[in-house]
Amino acid sequence: MSEKNGFEPKIIGFLCNWCSYAGADLAGVSRIQYPPNIRIIRVMCSGRIDPAFVLEAFKDGADGVLVAGCHLPSDCHYISGNFKALRRITLLKKALAEFGIEPERLRLEWISASEGDKFAAVVRDMTEQIKKLGPNPLKEMEVKSQ
Amino acid sequence: MANQKIGAVLVIGGGVAGIQASLDLADSGFKVYLDDQAPSIGGVMAQLDKTFPTNDCSMCILSPKLVTAGRHPNITVLTNVEVTRLNGEAGSFEVKLRKLSRYIIEEKCNGCGICAQKCPIEAVDTFNEGLSNRSAIYVEYPQAVPLKYKIDREKCIGCGTCFEVCKAKAVAYDQKDSEATLKVGAIILAPGFEVFDAKLKSEYGYGRYPNVVTSIEFERILSASGPYGGLVLRPSDGEIPKKIAFIQCVGSRDYQLGNNYCSAACCMYGMKEAVIAKEHTPSPLDAKIFFMDMRSYGKEFDAYYKRAQGEWGIQFVRSRVAGVTEDPKTQNLFVHYVEDETPKTEEFDMVVLSVGMQPPKNAEKLAESLGIKLNGYKFCETQAFSPMETSKPGVFVCGAFSGPKDIPESVAQASGAAAKAMGVIASKRGAEVAVKEYPPERDVSLEEPRIGVFVCHCGINIGGVVNVPEVVEYARKLPNVVFAEANVYTCSEDTQKLIKEKIVENKLNRVIVASCTPRTHEPLFKETVQEAGLNPYLFEMTNIRDQCSWVHMHDAKEATEKAKDLVRSIVAKAKLLAPLKKPLINVTPVALMIGGGVSGMTASLALADQGFEVHLVEKEPELGGQLRRIHYLLEKDSDPKEKLDALVEAVTKNDKIRVYKNAEVVDVYGFVGNFKSKIRQKDGEEKEVEHGVVIVATGAAEYKPNEYLYGKDPRVVTQHELEEKLASGAFQAKTVVMIQCVGARNDERPNCARICCGQAIKNALKIKETSPETEIYVLYKDMRAYGFKEDYYREAAVKGVIFVNYGDERKPQVKAENGKLLASFWEPVLNEQLEVEPDLIVLSAATVPNPDNKKLADMLKVPLTKDGFFLEAHMKLRPVDFATEGIFLCGMAHSPKYIDESIAQACATAARATTILSKKTLEMEGIVANVSEDLCSGCRICEYLCPYGAVEMKDKEGKTVAHVLEALCKGCGACGTACPTKAIVMGHFTTDEILAQVKAALVEVKT
């Protein structure tokens, strides 16, 4: 279809249960259409998302990872999990380059339970952006080394 | 008599107040019937976009409550219902109800929504305030509880389409209204309010000019799920406005209309709407608010006002708008107003009318059928010392029906009303509720994982796009899956039976449902597997409706592939699922009350009424707190001295309450249900007590001013000191000047002290009563006489009290010269500087936090606001809870407030505490953190990170290791994620489980 001969990225989305997962639900209920490239994994809070999960996703061939939680400052249902995610993911983005992964492949977004449209827009935008970036470079390295 | 009481309560009105009251009652062992006239619960809060002052998303914080209320085993939700008659008396009522027909069989409808998709008729969407359309068969909003459709028979043409497409056979065109009778011990009224009809203020052009909208319409416009998807657009042409005017007090503070009262919440929501509108508009937006007094009197509200002016750049104009006209060509609007005594006109793209609150439409009918009294405005009548009591014993009130109020006030009052109702029927706790029994749990620890997968068609919601049989076939081939099948509706009653059978037949030990969202349906399925003898944590869900069929409607192939990926991924997780125990903790049914003012005493009595013991600790030699200094009330409906004596007597005589005067709590240790504290008594002796909850009711103090010659000239006094003089007959003065906001709304204390405006009006009226000739000037920044207090403000003005506005740039000046007091101030109406010679200057001194708060906060590990008051768990929906389970707060320890507000909060803490104290054991959520002590290095990172203080360090054979207090852990996982040695395992979201899920989502696993 588009660039890189029909490459369809696979995106893993870690969504907190209370806001972002609910936002994805609302996108559904409101029938907002978005590209089918994301696979959602529900966690209780964005503060649960271990950088190791993100790295594992890239290692397993994800072309992009979305981390989404409740809006700053005070929407997190566990008081401050979103701040913890903010710190971890910001640091992780910096470290990604060291593994040869473009930091743009990892996104942190705040999505509330009433932002079904925002969730859809983020997925749309990420899919487009990653299509331009091409497949996860780790995959290609693996292919070459085989 | 006592044995005829009934342990059930009818709650009338399913808005946020009714829901809160219901939840507190249901969690305390009472049966609740929650009724609403509308087809679903949620009330006005469900329509709001954001809530002030935190700008939280309204639906995000409300919907968990909706779901809990809808599923609570002790709550029966009755919608489309009106009350027609009440017989009996407190403790034993008989209520007659009429249930209006939905033309849908509720038991059969599972909310799949196919009918609405196929319905050919368009009707006005009332939930979106008429700004968009819906079908003639509808639910009010997507998250509606109960999710049952309704036919709008006025619009329906009877074409039969819905009847035909409904696979559940739920449509019944010939359904009739029905009658029902309930037996309950108490009733709580929470019917809310009606929005003022803006057409009655014809000068503002609402209904004639399309770009003049009401504030509630504007909430829908702002909402991402509203008519314009959250974009701010003009209704006339869909253009993005560049300039919006907000007009305050539309239908409030309006003597001509007969609505003299203030609607109490509009200043804040007007400001919030302006702020959010700016956020939602891509191009710069000018927002201007026209107001009379900015009544941002609540906790942290003035800080919000400041940010609105500064950071968010909202403009504020102090003026009552005279009228709005329209330019017919552009449909822009001209706002006509007077500022600085000069008439002005300004053009805007859009005008938002901040409409006030009216009593509910059926208030009179309701009052008549229940036999309760209404006040002059047709709101429910209450009194200062009994804010939840109606004129009929056993019938209580909460929320806006007892007077306009915002959400936190309504929620607190709702819990308060619940406590009152519990007091009536305490002896019948548990009598009307059935305790659910589950079969013994099967031990699956030695079994290989045997997974069963149930894939839902959801009518055609999923099956219409996703190839469900293909997904089922695929699931069958996945590792450890021993059973898979498709269901038309996996959530229907008969499928629950089927799932249980299949679990037994196939010896399943893990169950997966691939259907809709776990946020609404997981509890149902967990219950089902538990009924089949499985641990509920052996269940998992994946959402192939909201994440596949509904969002990839035009790509059946991709939607099906994605559904397969999601199923594969959740199967990989399910394989690793372990049963979890819900920790049980014992509860000591005793409360520790810190503070013996009106709040502490009221809360103690409310708990003692229900049979719980209370240790009441008061620092001073006498009970009473600030109430000792109050001699009369603004409302004049009761004598505070009499009330105080009665309270003290009731507390002292109650054998459930142990009072410690001249005493102090010096140590608190433990957690919900199991606290141990030390009380240091008068003689220095320390006594240790055990208790299940703590209530903080430590009150506040009057600020000692250092402004305006206070302390230097005896003729300068505070409002409390003036009250003392008036009460003792020592008052004498020809001229009095009162200065408002002394020590408040300044750099040091940016927030409003809330009660000083009422105090000033009260004392001014008292002066006018005893010495009508005395001239009184009240110098104010904003007169914050909110709610019905506006009546007294008006009365004072009518009686000749002169109110003069001042701003920070021109503060009043006070000096003493040749033995005379001189006060000079700017008079904005006369446009000149005035100087008067008062005999008395009265300072409305702020209410400041109790100086002991810091010490107590450290001891309890609970937070304070920047101002030094205690900070609750959530400003909107948990006004009297701390984030730490089992600790509550009320009264002025929370923030300055009037007596009725303190009493409401005090009773609220009693209700919230009862949800714990009424249980022998508390069953906690099983999803908690677990420390593997061998791996723990004792680094304390988890202890530092835990927002709930649930991690403590303990000694294990000479090594310091972390220990999780399961009772406090909420399972957020912050600790597990940060643990450097991976010693912490998060139940149900273990690292292994999540990693397996990630891997399987990305890679095909080989069988």
Ligand code: FES
């Ligand atoms: S719960 Fe959503 S980020 Fe913490």
